[in-house]
Structures are given as C-alpha cells and as structure tokens.
Amino acid sequence: MKYDFKTINRNNTNSLKWDLFSDKFPMWVADMDFKVAPPIFDAILNRINHKVYGYFIISDDLYDAYINWWKFYGLNMSKDELLFSIGVMPAITSIIREFTSFGDEILIQTPVYHVFFNVILNNNRKVIENPLVYDKDTLSYSIDFDDLEEKLSNPNTKMMLLCNPHNPIGKIWSRKDLVKIGQLCWKYNVILVSDEIHCDLTNPGKQYIPFASLDDELTGEEIENSLTCISPSKTFNIAGFQNSMVFTKNKEFYSRLEGRLMTDFFSGPNVLSVDVAIAAYNNCKDWLHELKQVLFENKKIVNDFLINEVPDVKLVQSDATYLLWLDCSSLNMDSNSLSEFLRKEKGVFLSPGIQFGRNGDNFLRMNIACPKELLNKELLAFKEGINLLKN
Ligand SMILES: Cc1ncc(COP(=O)(O)O)c(C=O)c1O
Structure with a gap:
C-alpha cells in the first residue's frame, strides 16, 4: 500500500x-x-498559508472536477446543470421547501438514512414509507413495486427520496429498478430526488448507475423530473468541508432551486471547501x-x-x-x-x-x-x- x-x-x-x-x-x-x-492535505496547507480567509466563489475548476468525475459513470453534466450547496442534506432541505408544501407527503424506502425522516418532518411534511422487502434466506433486500406504485399514485405524494447506493443496506439499485422508479415517479407526477452521496465506495467489480444517466431507457421528461445530489464528502472523508452539488437537466427546477439555496443561505462555500473538492476529484x-x-x-x-x-x-x-x-x-x-x-x-x-x-x-x-x-x-x-x- x-x-x-x-x-x-x-x-x-x-x-x-x-x-x-x-x-x-x-x-x-x-x-x-x-x-x-x-493532495487534499496539500491543498489545505496551500490555502491556509495564504493567510487571507474571506468569502469564496464556486470556481470553474470545481464544476470541471465534478463534471469529469461523473463522465466515468456515463453521466454527462454541464456547468449550467449544477448547483453548489454546503452539503447534501442542506440541498435536500431546500429542495423539499421549494418543490413541496406544508403537509405534502414524501416517500422514502425504509430502512433508510435516518436524517431523511428528520428533513421531511422538520419541514412539516409527512413521511410515506415504501418498506423494502427483506429476504432472510438470501440476506438481501428488494423493492415492493406494487406498494411503491400505490403510494406514488396517491395525489398527496409529491416527492420521493431515493438513496443510491442505499444507506444502511449497502445496496446498489439496478438499472431495471431505477428505470421503473423513474417511470413511476413521472407517471404520478412525483419529483424524484436521488441522493448518490455513497456512489464511489463500491465493492470490487461493482459500479453504481447514476439515475440521470439512464437516457437510453428513460425519456427526457422522466429524467427532467429528477434532481441528483452528489458530493466528494463520503468518498474522500471530507464531510467537514461541506461541499456538494445538485444536478438537474430541468431548467425550471434549476432556476427555482438556485433561488431557494440562496434564500436558505446554503449556496456559499467555506474557505477550504472548493480547493479540497478540486484536489479530491482531480488528484486522488x-x-x-x-x-x-x-x-x-x-x-x-x-x-x-x-x-x-x-x-x-x-x-x-x-x-x-x-x-x-x-x-x-x-x-x-x-x-x-x-x-x-x-x-x-x-x-x-x-x-x-x-x-x-x-x-x-x-x-x-x-x-x-x-x-x-x-x-x-x-x-x-x-x-x-x-x-x-x-x-
Ligand atoms: C445517504 C446520505 N445522504 C446525506 C448524508 C449527509 O450528507 P451531508 O453531510 O453532505 O449533508 C449522509 C451521511 O451519512 C448519507 O448517508
């Protein structure tokens, strides 16, 4: 090593x-x-040695670092489809506030990252569960699509939070599963939010599929019905630097979320965050x-x-x-x-x-x-x- x-x-x-x-x-x-x-440590030292720690911008280098990283996964992104946020959960908070209203129902697939419950409930929305089905013999989980469709078809369900790979069960959702989810969300007018923060930490021989990369299987409208949250924080152990992006091909979603992230004060990077993320994606x-x-x-x-x-x-x-x-x-x-x-x-x-x-x-x-x-x-x-x- x-x-x-x-x-x-x-x-x-x-x-x-x-x-x-x-x-x-x-x-x-x-x-x-x-x-x-x-290289991350060097980038930190370099910035610290400058001894001036004011406000910072999201540089083109940062957009490029994200864009180049996701090319490997077959996802083509451009700068005007990416919005910076000081973390995935702040971004999801803003997304919920912008695209749903008090009392709306938001679907999650349990068991799931516990903060999904908090972000829904703290914003006065309701949690709807699509429980994952556990098979004790194979020690594995799958999606109950009948239950998912029933819940998505309820007009009160306005958003689905997908976790891919899924925390805590460690599952990478298959192409087939993602396609079905995308089609159902579009069919029932439910916005899909795909949290892909754990995407890089896969077992040998395994690779995750970004939801928004499924342009062969899904229509443009189905993909434009989604927002994807990505970040280097889990991959490179830099959660303390608070750097993430939301990717969407939907121009209306983009401009609305841009305003909301600003209103929520989640769109400004801290002194180290930009340099650290660039070093992570480009050199590690x-x-x-x-x-x-x-x-x-x-x-x-x-x-x-x-x-x-x-x-x-x-x-x-x-x-x-x-x-x-x-x-x-x-x-x-x-x-x-x-x-x-x-x-x-x-x-x-x-x-x-x-x-x-x-x-x-x-x-x-x-x-x-x-x-x-x-x-x-x-x-x-x-x-x-x-x-x-x-x-
Ligand atoms: C699925 C998932 N989303 C988001 C987060 C937190 O992201 P952030 O620290 O960028 O808000 C975590 C942290 O464990 C997570 O597991």
Whole structure:
C-alpha cells in the first residue's frame, strides 16, 4: 500500500464520532477513521498559508472536477446543470421547501438514512414509507413495486427520496429498478430526488448507475423530473468541508432551486471547501483505489468473524458503502436495547436499526471504515458483548 490507512487517534479533536460520547469503540456516524489523501492535505496547507480567509466563489475548476468525475459513470453534466450547496442534506432541505408544501407527503424506502425522516418532518411534511422487502434466506433486500406504485399514485405524494447506493443496506439499485422508479415517479407526477452521496465506495467489480444517466431507457421528461445530489464528502472523508452539488437537466427546477439555496443561505462555500473538492476529484484516484481495497478487506474480516465467532448475527449482503447492516433478529432484543447493552458492557457503539425505520428494529448498523487493528478490537468487544447477553 502506498497510502497510510493505519495510524489514527481522533480522541479530543472535537470529532462527532469520537468525542460526542465517550465510547471506546465508536462504530456509528458515517465518517472514516483514515487520514485524507496527501493532495487534499496539500491543498489545505496551500490555502491556509495564504493567510487571507474571506468569502469564496464556486470556481470553474470545481464544476470541471465534478463534471469529469461523473463522465466515468456515463453521466454527462454541464456547468449550467449544477448547483453548489454546503452539503447534501442542506440541498435536500431546500429542495423539499421549494418543490413541496406544508403537509405534502414524501416517500422514502425504509430502512433508510435516518436524517431523511428528520428533513421531511422538520419541514412539516409527512413521511410515506415504501418498506423494502427483506429476504432472510438470501440476506438481501428488494423493492415492493406494487406498494411503491400505490403510494406514488396517491395525489398527496409529491416527492420521493431515493438513496443510491442505499444507506444502511449497502445496496446498489439496478438499472431495471431505477428505470421503473423513474417511470413511476413521472407517471404520478412525483419529483424524484436521488441522493448518490455513497456512489464511489463500491465493492470490487461493482459500479453504481447514476439515475440521470439512464437516457437510453428513460425519456427526457422522466429524467427532467429528477434532481441528483452528489458530493466528494463520503468518498474522500471530507464531510467537514461541506461541499456538494445538485444536478438537474430541468431548467425550471434549476432556476427555482438556485433561488431557494440562496434564500436558505446554503449556496456559499467555506474557505477550504472548493480547493479540497478540486484536489479530491482531480488528484486522488489512486488513493481511492487503495481505500476501496481496504474497505473490502474489512468487510471480509467482519463477514468471516461473524460466521465463525458470532453466528447469531448475520451480515446482510452489501455492494457498497462502509456501513454494514447486521441482522440480529435471532437475539430477540429490540435494537435500542441491544445497542445500549453493547455500549454499556463493552464500549462498542453501533447505530440501532430502529433509527432507520420501524422495519430496522432487528438490525444494527456497523461502520467499518477504520484501521484493521482497531476493527479487530471492536469485533472482539462486539463478540464479548453478544456472549454476555446470551449467558
Ligand atoms: C445517504 C446520505 N445522504 C446525506 C448524508 C449527509 O450528507 P451531508 O453531510 O453532505 O449533508 C449522509 C451521511 O451519512 C448519507 O448517508
């Protein structure tokens, strides 16, 4: 390995993951216990050394960096189809405020990233769930399209938030699934918001498909019925810099959202964000290549460990993300109690599945983006906690 995915100490750095609570083994919030790639660090130093930290613009270099990155995925974007936002969730907040009204229903596919619930409810809209269907034998999820169609056809449903790849189950939605979703949303006049923040962190041999790249299968109108949220923050572990874009081919959506992001004060970058994102997309491909190997090795470590040492807990099939979804149903304990028990007894903190929806209550979510040495210790603590529970 050329890069350092080993040493790290995040204690006492005001890290949300490490310092908000005092757990010994935090495996919850979605950031990585790895240093950034050297070109990102160099870009930060370069900006810091300038010693002038006023207001900044979104430079053409930043647009180009995003545009070039997504060419690899077969998505052609241009500058006038991209809107900067200080994060994916701020962008989704603005999208909800602009394109739906108080009391409207917004559909999500549960279990799903818990902040989707908050962003809908905090804006006084209603959550409509299209629960994903879990197959216990294959340890995998699929979409119930009959239920999806029924919910989308309700005139109160105005928007769907898609998560691709899906947090927390780690699924990359197939071309077929995406086409059906796109067609149904258009048919029932439901705006599709595709959150693709986890898109780069896929297993070897797997690749995600941007919703908006499906121009062979979908009509122009179906694609123009969507807004796509993208960001380097998960891929390069730079969430703290708050940099994202919304992509849409719909000119009306574009100009309305442009105004809304400004009204919400989400459209201005911070001092480091632009330089950092440019460095990430332009100069860190080989770092990402190694990171993906490390994450995949970690997944294999967890998979083998569970099979051999904690057979009561099953790893749900995962194609992407560093968040693993663990089926704990055979322990017969609700996820809040289970999570609390493991924390209290062994200091290992996994997110309780109930956070991601009612159908997540038999599960825990485990963040495995950390050095192997730490992961092994965490797994040991996890196993000891489960054994304690059973005895
Ligand atoms: C699916 C998804 N969307 C958005 C976010 C947060 O994005 P941001 O920090 O850019 O608001 C996360 C963070 O974990 C996520 O998992």
